[in-house]
Amino acid sequence: MKVWRLILIALILGVSVFLIGCDPAADPKNVSQNSSVGAVDYGNGVYYFDSIGANFGNDLAAFIASHPDLELVAMTGNGTGTYGEDGGYFVVFKKK
Numbered sequence: 831m832k833v834w835r836l837i838l839i840a841l842i843l844g845v846s847v848f849l850i851g852c853d854p855a856a857d858p859k860n861v862s863q864n865s866s867v868g869a870v871d872y873g874n875g876v877y878y879f880d881s882i883g884a885n886f887g888n889d890l891a892a893f894i895a896s897h898p899d900l901e902l903v904a905m906t907g908n909g910t911g912t913y914g915e916d917g918g919y920f921v922v923f924k925k926k
Contacts, residue, residue, distance in 0.1 A: 901925070
């Protein structure tokens, strides 16, 4: 019984490490200098980014670089993806 428990724990750890290592946003090669920022301005500092994963990181970085007068205050996923996933992000900025 103890051997099966150890095998199960090792399997769970192995799968977890594999899944964490497969995150494309964590790979520096996926960072692009050219990003088509499609942020929708809702006014009052609220923006919506219709992108996820590495694309969201690239879009957010490009947006921040092109708006040096803004400071990121908060962000949250929109929760419209499948369970546990987001289809985009709401981001709130304020003037520096």
